[in-house]
Amino acid sequence: MNDKNKHPGVPEESAMSGKIDYEEIRKLVGLLEEKNLSVFELEVEGLKVKIGRNAPAPAPAAAVQAAPPAPATPESAAAAEARALAVEAAKGHHLITSPMVGTFYRAPDPSAAPFVDIGDVVKKGQTLCIIEAMKLMNEIEADVDGTVVEVYVDNARPVEYGQKLFAILPGE
Amino acid sequence: MISKILVANRGEIALRIIRSARELGIKTVAVYSEADRRSLHALLADEKVCIGPAKASESYLNIANILSAAEITGADAVHPGYGFLAENAKFAEICETQGLTFIGPPPSIIRLMGDKNKARQAMKKAGLPILPGSDKTVDDISEARKIASKIGFPVIIKAAAGGGGKGMRICRSASQLEDQFPIAQGEAKAAFSDASLYIEKFVSGARHIEIQVCGDRKGKVTAFGERECSVQRKYQKLIEETPSPFIDEKTRKRIIKEVEEAASEVGYKSLGTFEFLVDENHKFYFMEANARVQVEHPITEMVYGINLIKAQIRIAAGEKFGFPFELEMRGHAIECRINAEDPMTFVPSPGRIDFLVLPGGEGIRVDSAAYGGWVVPPDYDSLVAKIIAYAPSRDLAIRKMRAALETTTVVGIKTNIPLHLNILSNTDFLAGNYHTQFMEEVMAARAAEEAL
Numbered sequence: 001m002n003d004k005n006k007h008p009g010v011p012e013e014s015a016m017s018g019k020i021d022y023e024e025i026r027k028l029v030g031l032l033e034e035k036n037l038s039v040f041e042l043e044v045e046g047l048k049v050k051i052g053r054n055a056p057a058p059a060p061a062a063a064v065q066a067a068p069p070a071p072a073t074p075e076s077a078a079a080a081e082a083r084a085l086a087v088e089a090a091k092g093h094h095l096i097t098s099p100m101v102g103t104f105y106r107a108p109d110p111s112a113a114p115f116v117d118i119g120d121v122v123k124k125g126q127t128l129c130i131i132e133a134m135k136l137m138n139e140i141e142a143d144v145d146g147t148v149v150e151v152y153v154d155n156a157r158p159v160e161y162g163q164k165l166f167a168i169l170p171g172e
Numbered sequence: 173m174i175s176k177i178l179v180a181n182r183g184e185i186a187l188r189i190i191r192s193a194r195e196l197g198i199k200t201v202a203v204y205s206e207a208d209r210r211s212l213h214a215l216l217a218d219e220k221v222c223i224g225p226a227k228a229s230e231s232y233l234n235i236a237n238i239l240s241a242a243e244i245t246g247a248d249a250v251h252p253g254y255g256f257l258a259e260n261a262k263f264a265e266i267c268e269t270q271g272l273t274f275i276g277p278p279p280s281i282i283r284l285m286g287d288k289n290k291a292r293q294a295m296k297k298a299g300l301p302i303l304p305g306s307d308k309t310v311d312d313i314s315e316a317r318k319i320a321s322k323i324g325f326p327v328i329i330k331a332a333a334g335g336g337g338k339g340m341r342i343c344r345s346a347s348q349l350e351d352q353f354p355i356a357q358g359e360a361k362a363a364f365s366d367a368s369l370y371i372e373k374f375v376s377g378a379r380h381i382e383i384q385v386c387g388d389r390k391g392k393v394t395a396f397g398e399r400e401c402s403v404q405r406k407y408q409k410l411i412e413e414t415p416s417p418f419i420d421e422k423t424r425k426r427i428i429k430e431v432e433e434a435a436s437e438v439g440y441k442s443l444g445t446f447e448f449l450v451d452e453n454h455k456f457y458f459m460e461a462n463a464r465v466q467v468e469h470p471i472t473e474m475v476y477g478i479n480l481i482k483a484q485i486r487i488a489a490g491e492k493f494g495f496p497f498e499l500e501m502r503g504h505a506i507e508c509r510i511n512a513e514d515p516m517t518f519v520p521s522p523g524r525i526d527f528l529v530l531p532g533g534e535g536i537r538v539d540s541a542a543y544g545g546w547v548v549p550p551d552y553d554s555l556v557a558k559i560i561a562y563a564p565s566r567d568l569a570i571r572k573m574r575a576a577l578e579t580t581t582v583v584g585i586k587t588n589i590p591l592h593l594n595i596l597s598n599t600d601f602l603a604g605n606y607h608t609q610f611m612e613e614v615m616a617a618r619a620a621e622e623a624l
Contacts, residue, residue: 161225
């Protein structure tokens with residue numbers, strides 16, 4: 001039940017290309033704090049950055065669950081999906097996944113415009129879509145401020161638990 | 173008519189339902205948790221929907237997500253298997269109001285049997301003998317004292333909402349009753365959110381024998397010959413066999429008839445199991461009825477040459493269903509429950525199965541969802557395979573089972589196969605001379621041996 005709709009012209013994120021400036025290092029340090037990491041290593045086109053910090057706060061349980069041990073051979077669809085999620089996260093995208101099983105709607109009613117589209121700036125708490133489950137319309141909200149960079153599911157398609165719906169580039 | 177079944181379960185029973193549905197030409201939808209992405213039921217059903225994280229309360233017990241999964245896939249029936257939502261009357265009711273056929277007994281029967289004390293009283297009224305005990309639930313210790321002194325020690329305290337041995341306590345004296353009653357209340361409250369208890373006379377050295385029933389839409393109930401389930405540890409069955417080496421043909425015929433009458437009386441439909449305690453004098457006492465398919469149903473299927481799951485689906489679909497020939501037990505069947513656990517300490521042993529060779533051949537049946545490379549998740553029960561041996565006689569069935577287990581190879585996790593082999597060569601077991609305290613005795617003997 002994965003609808004892949006690739007949108008050309010999505011702004012290529014993070015301008016890491018051989019050079020790095022103070023602003024970007026500051027962002028990375030911020031990420032380290034925010035994600036509760038102790039060490040962060042990045043290698044892009046010959047440039048290698050390693051940032052560490054002391055005495056990290058214990059990782060929240062949720063973070064542990066979010067990173068299940070990679071399943072062994074052979075790589076299943078699930079593993080491939082997990083890898084794709086990791087790649088998204090590495091790009092700095094924040095993923096909105098479905099909290100329930102149901103039907104995905106991009107707009108409040110069939111004739112209305114979608115709640116959000118690619119390129120839209122959204123605020124935390126803003127409605128992104130509706131998932132209909134058991135005749136109830138459940139509004140799914142953004143949990144970060146940022147820009148919508150990907151919509152993974154077509155309107156009126158069924159979604160399962162944990163399926164990715166949107167990618168948001170956090171910021172502003 | 174049923175055209176697509178949502179299987180609201182996992183593991184071997186989900187697979188069993190998927191295969192039976194396939195035989196009937198019915199499509200299946202698997203629901204699975206994030207821990208079961210690579211489990212066979214999710215891989216082999218026609219469609220699959222992830223319904224939540226590993227934790228059962230958020231996935232396999234998540235009614236909203238399961239019903240939504242039925243809706244988005246267009247399933248028109250739900251099979252609950254055993255455990256999880258199988259005996260949840262509210263779930264059965266919601267399925268029906270949503271226009272989904274619930275493949276199991278009607279909600280009223282599930283509700284009646286779910287209250288163990290009410291079930292006891294109803295069956296007494298329907299003509300089945302019950303053990304002396306409380307007529308209603310017992311809420312305080314002074315009442316418990318009164319009943320215990322009336323029926324005499326030892327007594328057993330049970331949770332009205334109970335199952336799986338939780339809230340169950342044997343008391344051999346008044347002082348034990350004082351100690352155990354509040355503990356049992358706490359346990360029942362914690363496990364079932366219902367502290368109601370009832371008290372029964374405890375019969376030591378008794379056997380646990382159960383009768384499979386199958387009721388059709390018209391209210392005709394067929395009961396089958398007994399399953400002997402006395403080999404159990406902490407109320408968890410380990411080995412089941414049919415027929416019981418303890419029951420003669422005359423007793424069997426009598427109990428089958430009594431159960432058929434009692435079950436018809438309460439309007440029993442679909443599959444169910446009536447559990448009895450049988451004392452040394454072959455006297456049967458009704459204990460409880462399970463309103464679902466039972467783990468050990470395959471041994472009944474083997475000796476009768478039937479498929480109970482298919483029967484259950486066809487009855488639910490409203491077919492005019494009857495077993496096609498004169499039902500007669502033939503031969504002997506034994507089931508060993510192979511669990512992912514340490515055979516000495518019983519500590520669960522989840523993890524990756526690196527290599528797996530399951531037994532097969534004439535007279536061997538394996539119901540399992542395990543495969544080499546599969547990771548047994550730590551989130552659910554430890555059952556990895558049911559191995560069933562069928563032969564013309566009990567002796568031959570035991571030999572066949574031993575040969576099957578000796579040639580079963582599981583690498584990567586520990587299993588209780590060594591324990592099974594131990595039981596299968598125990599002289600009391602071989603003589604058919606065992607009861608519900610059998611495993612306690614086996615364990616005590618083993619501990620004594622180790623102490624030397």
